[in-house]
Amino acid sequence: MNSAVNIPYRNLIWLLTALVLLAATLSIFIGSNPVPILRAAREALSDTHSVIALILTEIRLPRTLIALVTGATLGVSGAAMQGLLRNPLASPGLIGSASGAALGAVVMLYFGFGSLFSLATPVGGVVGALSATLLVYLLAGRQAGTLTLILAGVAINSLALAMISLLLNLAPSPYAVREIVLWMLGSIANHSMDDFRILLPGVLLGWLMLIGTGRSLDALTLGEETATTMGVRLHHLRWRIFLAVALSVGSAVSITGSIGFVGLVVPHMLRPFVGFQPSRLLLASGLGGALLLLLADIATRLFPAGTDIKVGVLTSMVGAPFFLYLIIKSRRYQL
Amino acid sequence: MMRLQGKDLSVSLGGRAILDGLEFRLQAGEMLGLIGPNGAGKTTLLRLLAGLVEKQRGELEIDGEAAASVPLQERARRIAYLAQSGDAQWPLSVERIIALGRLPHLGNWQQPGELDEKLIRQVMRQTDVMAFRERAVNTLSGGERARVLLARALVTEPRVLLADEPVAALDLAHQLEVMALLRNYCAEGGAVVVVLHDLRLAAHYCHRLQLIHDGRTLADGTAQQVLSPDNLKQAFGIRLREDGGTLEQAFELPWELYLGPSPLDP
Numbered sequence: 001m002n003s004a005v006n007i008p009y010r011n012l013i014w015l016l017t018a019l020v021l022l023a024a025t026l027s028i029f030i031g032s033n034p035v036p037i038l039r040a041a042r043e044a045l046s047d048t049h050s051v052i053a054l055i056l057t058e059i060r061l062p063r064t065l066i067a068l069v070t071g072a073t074l075g076v077s078g079a080a081m082q083g084l085l086r087n088p089l090a091s092p093g094l095i096g097s098a099s100g101a102a103l104g105a106v107v108m109l110y111f112g113f114g115s116l117f118s119l120a121t122p123v124g125g126v127v128g129a130l131s132a133t134l135l136v137y138l139l140a141g142r143q144a145g146t147l148t149l150i151l152a153g154v155a156i157n158s159l160a161l162a163m164i165s166l167l168l169n170l171a172p173s174p175y176a177v178r179e180i181v182l183w184m185l186g187s188i189a190n191h192s193m194d195d196f197r198i199l200l201p202g203v204l205l206g207w208l209m210l211i212g213t214g215r216s217l218d219a220l221t222l223g224e225e226t227a228t229t230m231g232v233r234l235h236h237l238r239w240r241i242f243l244a245v246a247l248s249v250g251s252a253v254s255i256t257g258s259i260g261f262v263g264l265v266v267p268h269m270l271r272p273f274v275g276f277q278p279s280r281l282l283l284a285s286g287l288g289g290a291l292l293l294l295l296a297d298i299a300t301r302l303f304p305a306g307t308d309i310k311v312g313v314l315t316s317m318v319g320a321p322f323f324l325y326l327i328i329k330s331r332r333y334q335l
Numbered sequence: 336m337m338r339l340q341g342k343d344l345s346v347s348l349g350g351r352a353i354l355d356g357l358e359f360r361l362q363a364g365e366m367l368g369l370i371g372p373n374g375a376g377k378t379t380l381l382r383l384l385a386g387l388v389e390k391q392r393g394e395l396e397i398d399g400e401a402a403a404s405v406p407l408q409e410r411a412r413r414i415a416y417l418a419q420s421g422d423a424q425w426p427l428s429v430e431r432i433i434a435l436g437r438l439p440h441l442g443n444w445q446q447p448g449e450l451d452e453k454l455i456r457q458v459m460r461q462t463d464v465m466a467f468r469e470r471a472v473n474t475l476s477g478g479e480r481a482r483v484l485l486a487r488a489l490v491t492e493p494r495v496l497l498a499d500e501p502v503a504a505l506d507l508a509h510q511l512e513v514m515a516l517l518r519n520y521c522a523e524g525g526a527v528v529v530v531l532h533d534l535r536l537a538a539h540y541c542h543r544l545q546l547i548h549d550g551r552t553l554a555d556g557t558a559q560q561v562l563s564p565d566n567l568k569q570a571f572g573i574r575l576r577e578d579g580g581t582l583e584q585a586f587e588l589p590w591e592l593y594l595g596p597s598p599l600d601p
Contacts, residue, residue, distance in 0.1 A: 221432070225385075231410070
């Protein structure tokens with residue numbers, strides 16, 4: 001993965017956009033029950049509350065939209081984190097946003113708030129993500145080097161995971177344990193349009209904050225000091241990206257549960273196609289993440305009925321070996 | 336007006352005084368060589384001028400304005416910094432790395448225009464990197480990469496270029512080329528501060544030398560004034576050998592670029 005692939009940036013973006021639209025369409029058409037989608041759409045628009053209209057608006061549509069938005073969030077956040085920390089192994093989860101969100105959500109599920117208010121789990125997730133990220137930032141200090149930040153992230157991640165284990169250990173009922181574990185596996189199925197509406201504001205705000213960081217990420221290619229002399233306000237940039245990632249990833253995964261490897265692998269795969277330029281990787285990775293998660297979610301529906309494979313499990317099962325392959329492939333260049 | 340002027344500059348790192356009441360000035364058109372033994376504080380001074388370390392004491396002015404009051408972006412347009420061991424994290428192409436030098440001049444959404452491109456090509460020719468402009472920067476040799484990073488700093492068109500040992504990785508011919516390029520940059524109205532270990536290059540190419548020793552200025556002036564037997568002993572712990580000829584001969588540069596057979600040669 002060391003040589004650039006020559007494809008014009010514009011064409012790459014159009015290609016990815018077309019693939020995302022195609023995958024989203026497939027995602028709406030494919031399901032355990034064959035549904036005449038066009039008739040369902042007509043009935044949904046004419047306010048006929050038929051079963052097929054409900055399947056479309058309350059099952060297929062939210063599922064597709066959540067997969068699209070969550071995948072895009074993971075992809076763009078991964079690209080931003082890797083650019084910011086100048087490290088191809090950085091992922092959105094590195095600064096604690098994912099594990100913090102998990103802990104926040106698990107706390108809500110543990111105390112049973114999840115079934116009382118629909119907003120409890122997502123709010124817990126976002127609060128958890130923001131607090132974990134803030135802790136990492138404070139722990140590392142304002143002038144922290146990249147390594148210190150990564151170590152602080154590892155420490156907070158371990159702490160969050162330890163707390164989750166503790167809560168599982170002390171869980172009041174097997175039902176609570178099951179609910180927590182299923183949530184943690186990560187799933188896009190069984191969410192409503194309400195869930196999508198809950199997820200959307202934080203995600204959009206995070207995306208907005210990432211717009212315009214590309215130039216600074218490009219400058220960071222030359223190192224943090226040189227970037228500073230080129231006019232990059234490093235700690236502003238860090239704050240902005242950390243907050244954006246915490247907000248968007250926190251909002252997304254508090255609905256879907258943890259979804260591994262998308263944020264790590266997608267920027268990796270696409271980097272050679274954008275000439276390794278961090279600014280161009282942002283949008284490309286966002287589209288790539290959406291595509292990957294849509295496809296992974298469609299794949300979970302292709303298993304025989306009754307085999308409920310969670311999409312988070314699938315992305316990890318596919319993502320980890322793929323990552324190993326990348327390592328082995330890149331090892332050749334370093335010999 | 337001075338491009339850069341510092342009074343009583345003092346920097347401590349980890350409780351140790353690195354710079355201790357140092358005076359500094361740089362005017363337009365001037366090429367200043369910072370010389371001194373390892374650990375004297377040359378790099379710290381350069382980093383202070385680049386805005387990368389905080390000073391404990393003293394005043395620093397950029398074009399007559401207090402450095403702290405010059406906005407970061409404006410400072411980035413005026414002063415470019417070429418680090419000692421610069422590297423690129425991602426294997427971008429040489430052309431893209433050099434184009435990064437225009438960032439301080441571009442708005443957030445502004446793409447490099449015709450003039451930017453023209454300047455980039457011109458600097459690529461001057462720094463002799465045209466031949467490998469499409470290669471990934473991590474596949475270059477040390478000397479090639481050093482020239483690419485210099486080109487990146489030059490396309491910023493800074494009023495002041497701060498270069499930390501820009502010729503350390505270069506072969507002799509490219510050392511001469513880069514020094515001549517920096518000198519030429521000064522002749523065109525720029526100003527350069529260059530940290531050098533090769534005293535002969537420093538004596539030959541710089542208008543003025545500032546000899547730094549233990550965080551203080553030991554001598555400041557022309558090569559003849561600064562490279563005196565006493566200063567060499569005190570700062571570097573060296574002296575001329577008995578059979579070494581005169582001091583002036585010792586700092587003469589015995590090389591020049593060979594540009595092919597000249598019609599005047601016999």
